[in-house]
Amino acid sequence: MDQEHCFHCGDICESQTITFNDKTFCCNGCKTVYEIFSENDLTCYYDLQAAPGATPKDIEGKYDFLMQENIIEKLTEFNDGKTQIATLYIPHIHCSSCIWILENLNKLNPGISASQVNFGKKNVRVTYNSEITSLKEVVILLSSIGYEPYISLDDFKTGKAQVNRSLIYKLGIAGFAFGNVMFLSFPEYFEVGEYWLEQYKHLFRWLMFSFSLPVVFYAGQDYFISAYKGLRKGLLNIDVPIALGIAVLFIRSTIDIIFDLGSGFFDSLTGLIFFLLLGKFFQQKTYSFLSFERDYKSYFPIAITKIENGIETPIQVYDIKQGDRLLIRNQELIPADGILINGNAQIDYSFVTGESKTISKDSGDKLFAGGKQTAGLIEMEALKSVEQSYLTQLWSHDVFNTNKEDHFTTLTNAISKRFTIAVLTIAILATTYWLFVDASKAMNVFTAVLIIACPCAIALAAPFTFGNLLRIFGKLKFYVKNASVIEQLAEINTVIFDKTGTITSNEKSIATYEGDVLSTSEEILLKNTLRGSNHPLSRSLYDILDEHHIISLNHFEEHLGKGIEASYQNDNIRVGSASFVGGSETSVLNTSVHISTNNKYKGKYTFYNSYRKGLSKLFNNLKKEYDLVILSGDNAGEQENLKKLLPAKTKLIFNQKPDDKLEYIKYHQTEGAKVLMVGDGLNDAGALAQSNVGIALSENVNVFSPACDAILDASKFNQLYNFIKASKQAITIIKWSFLLSFIYNSIGLYFAVTGQLAPVIAAILMPLSSISVVVFTTIATNFIGKRIK
Template identity: 45%
Template sequence: MSRINKIATDKETATCYHCGEPCRDEFLHFNGKKFCCSGCRLVYEVLQENDLCNYYDIADAPGTNRKNASDRSNRFDYLDDRDVEGKLVDYRDEDEIHITFHIPLIHCASCIWLLENLNKLHEGIVAARVDFIKKKVQVKFQRDRISLKEVVLLLSKIGYEPEINLADVDHRPAARADRQLIYKLAVAGFCFGNMMFFSLPEYFSEAELMGDGFKRLFNYLNVILALPVFFYAATDYYKSAWFSLRQRAVNMDVPIALGIVTLFTYSLYEIFILGQEGYMDTLGGLLFFLLIGKLFQQKTYDALSFDRDYKSYFPIAVTKIVNDDEEVVALIKLKVGDVIVVRNEELIPADSILVEGDAHIDYSFVTGEEVPVVKKKGELIFAGGRQKGRPVVLVVQKLPSQGYLTDLWNNDAFDKKEESGSLASLATQISGKFTLTVLLIAVSALVFWSFSDFSMGIKAFTAVLIITCPCALAMSTPFTLGNTQRVFGHGKLYLKNAHVIEKMAKLDTVVFDKTGTLTDPSEASINYAGVELSAESQSILKGIVSHSVHPLSNRINRWLEGVKAVRLTEIQEFSGKGLLAIYKDQQFCLGSAEFTGVIPVPTPANGNLVYFTVEGILLGYFIIESGLRKGIERIVASIKEDHQIHILSGDHDHERESLKRVFGPGIRMRFHQGPVDKLQYIREMRKWGAKPLMIGDGLNDAGALRESEVGIALTDNVSHFSPASDGIMDASAIHKLPAFLRFAKTSRNIIKASFGLSFTYNLVGVYFAVQGLVSPLFCAVLMPASSISVILFTTLVTNYKAYKNGLKSKVF
């Protein structure tokens, strides 16, 4: 087939065959197909050469855009370092290496198909297995045919570059808790189903038609099936109960464990001593339904990380200059005095001195200041800043582990101490009283019957413990909160665990970080009104704003991008007012109306005005709007009905008045707040008795997020950056925040209502149990029925309330 590779620049409308994005301005023709960039075309060519174009048959345009893909061939050189390789791989022997990569770009069935066919792209790759939910792929390759660096380069070449950071070097074994819980649930379910089958004759009249031999055989089979349930499936409850008792406390697992042990022990007594049927089928059903509730309770979002430290954000390698050549080295091998290159959008990995280039450092990650700060040659640049613009050359002054960013993160103030009186689950709060009440009733029944029939007393004592085993009560909280957690996840609020919902129900204060939370950089705007500025006037203005790091000056500076600044010999900045410069014996002023001496014009609702004058004559003014998130005024107004509102910001206070106009009176605001300032502010609030929710987006909010009653990190990509927090919210879902807070309170009320339902079942059960009237049929029917009723009640009511609050589009 003839191959033609040309660039079309006509106005023809086209979408990229690989990634599906529109081809703006120009596109590439290749083999009769259109591509938006050479990167997308290259991926197609690789797949075609290896007969893997079935990738495009599974989904339309399944690839990811490759326009911004880095083409530096040496950026993965650090993977040739044996020390780094040893800390990244899962398994290594003389022949093979197994490694797991996190690939955020996995998004469809085509991705899975292609990644699991990596062995067709290189004979050295043995196999690859994709975990779509966690966006991970495990690759097994032969170390003598392909290196780790070559594997990563291959993945990057086809558009699936792995995300590797410094935290990956501190290799942590994958958690197995959820898988173990599923195994236990499977064992309990299998045993319960067979126990019910063997016990079926006992529930009906057929038992009388069977001989004692068959009845005993079925009873013995139930004992055998009960062994894995008792000794394996129930172990978590034993451990939790024992740990609670060692702490001199009583949680909900104590009566559950007591009921399980009593049920199993008494059943053995009935089967082997009395020759009766026992309650093994009830034991199996009890554990099966309890573990279902536990699975809901422990269901988490494995792709998210709520407990991150600075290593999660640092690059794993850095470009170092050695003998005038660039060399990529592992960050852990960086030394003081090393000369490094930091490119556009790369993080400054260590406190360093700028020796070459003009640095525009975005410190929003650390300080919350939204606008990049200009740094000149010889100035110190702290770790954690992000370079914006051309590459800069730096000399390392401190090791990454000793720099400002790590000191900030490791500060003792950022350790959230768990208070002994912190909110526990509702079930745990009442479990102690419930257990004591059950024991009191059971002992009373034993004493009462002992005077007339001791065997009946034993039966009544055991029956009370069995029938009041709080299966339904224990399931009320995990099922309600688990379902609520799934509703929140559907609405793009991902909570660390279900108990955060209970805390949210008691919040009385909401604290917003301003930059990146209330504001959205993409919504910021700057407009000029006045006489048209000549080229010389623009150059003068450029020279003025280049001498200031004020956020408003920096925005004007960006507005003048491409304009060459004139050299100003006389310039002075008046803090909070403006700038004054002399050029060709003329006085130029840039700043507020009062400072420039002009008549002010009406200020926009969410912005600022900056006036530009020459010799006291107004040339024009800039309308700089803060870029608040769309609809944030309504969101704050809705929350303010039931909560106090506070705003904290690392920015200057130049927007205080405009924020007051937008959000109205009654909102407390503090500016110039550093990370520790925010943390201390939250700490003081809690001393007053407040229960604050903190919503932030940057490292500067990490301490406050951890100190608050509930901390939620706002991010535009839930799989990427977020500081340690109780929850992660997609920025697109912030308009749902009032509904989330209301629904948390609703969930608490649902739990209370389900408690009432559960207590009703327990009272009915106790009524029969103390009279010694409990039969296997009654136990087998009442216990699962109570559990199923709570499941149905909590599920129906939670889904209905979520629908009414606008968090779900339909009830089911």
């Protein structure tokens, strides 16, 4: 009698068999999970993968400790009293069904608003409403459907990702078996006489068969699983020819020893899997190194203002220590958890939760990293240092993905698919030919073709090239969100720059005042109003004005693209454009900041801009290949100066509001433009998001824009052309890698098709091909990096 398998978890139904809806389950737990999914219309969970679930464990009373506030505080990374976010480590995550159900938890519990899976780290980040559900209920839900989180109470952490040693175990077993099979094959290699043939031939052959079993069914199982999953979804992935080659070798060798036709190809079979795994191990170690470099060294060049002994000093965010007093201006990101000391805190946590609404906080309340202050200036005390990986997580949050297509990944996959079809066709045609010419060579030819022509090198070219270039860019203070941005950067044909704070430097600006003399109280009000703003002109004017004592404003509001208004006691002030403050623009020769107090126009500060070092050279380099545009929200006062400074074909467009910039980019994209937008990240958030690549320039301010694709340190502004050029060269490196792989495969296929290449030699050469691509891309990208000054 055939043993029945559980529909949910796939285990054999031994002690009991439960039938429900014509489906068999091994226990009530699995049946209950199926019922839960059925009631919530989630049974397509089983369509993605056969028997994907795990048997739920008895969890009654196990997670009562998750009701304690001090433990919840430790386990949640965000908690504002209503919305809580916790990242839970779930060891059982293993397939597409797991990802699908874990990202649809909101359908099982209405209190859960979002859940996001990191498959590589085996964790799920759950956002839920603590007024509707609790952390305990979330964990119980996960456990009840077979995804019990691992929670360590020793250090209050939601699990530590254990090192996956399965590849090492598989490599060890394959290596051990390969060595022994080679040893047992020596008598036949050296054609030992009658003693071997009569006494030990069959024993040695069956020993070789025994050694091959764990190699094929354990060490090589990933290739079969990957090929099966691909074929189920109608995809021909690169593991299909490998799995086919392994299966053919094993079946043919087994038939040979059963019918005493020969000793088979067990040496080639075990050697093939060993060298494949060795190549995979090398690739994994190399890419892990690149990922380590990326995760821990590519810090954002974001600064924050630290107050010490009454002196305000800008420091890098990763220099923040517990107990530091920090100044957070309007639109600035809170870089670390802390306590509010004073100021009108209106915090927007949309970067963290995805919900765009502000929350009021009072002195003494806790503030969480990732929130953005939206109502002027506040002071806070840091409770801990900054975790840069957390900022990276915010930057890459799905909420801010703008569907900028990754064409090159699609190209790589397309090439691999066509390559696989071509390889299978060649293998079948070559085998058919040899069946008629010399049948003894047919199987060797078939397996050698499948092994030697594996397109692994093609699949590796892009990730290793882009991964290494991300690391190099990070060291050069150009911080790119992900690999697809590099590909997009290589394809741009139009470069658009904001003016103020982007091509102009805030450090050397000079301003003169024209108008009615400001009283002392008006100067104090102006200085403190500018203190709360991060606009480049506000920062420049703040630095120019004399020092005054600090006051706490009653009201502060910043209107993007227009100006600022604030009030203190009975006085109010407006700072910004002439139309915003109620004045009239009499001259457009230079950029001006206008001021009115108590609804009376007072005067204006006129700026004489200082442009960034190397601006003319940068534009002259760019003009050879790209259309250049200056898209500014300022008036046309600097137009004549810019015409002298920049190439003749540069478009100069002024008086553009943030929405105007976005629409300008959108229109030109419909005309075929692939746009790179370079801005300061404040007024340009919409334009940065709309562009094909958006680069935010960072100059000693903590304006963090998830809309951007890259952050460029202002000191490296003059190197922008070299970064774009390096991105183009990266694409060239990948194409050369494709060419090298094609040449290698063409030569290898010639020897394989003509029957001159043994499968074991092919198995050695294939990972060497992959390794050569990795070495070539690494050396080539390092060479590119050295050429960028």
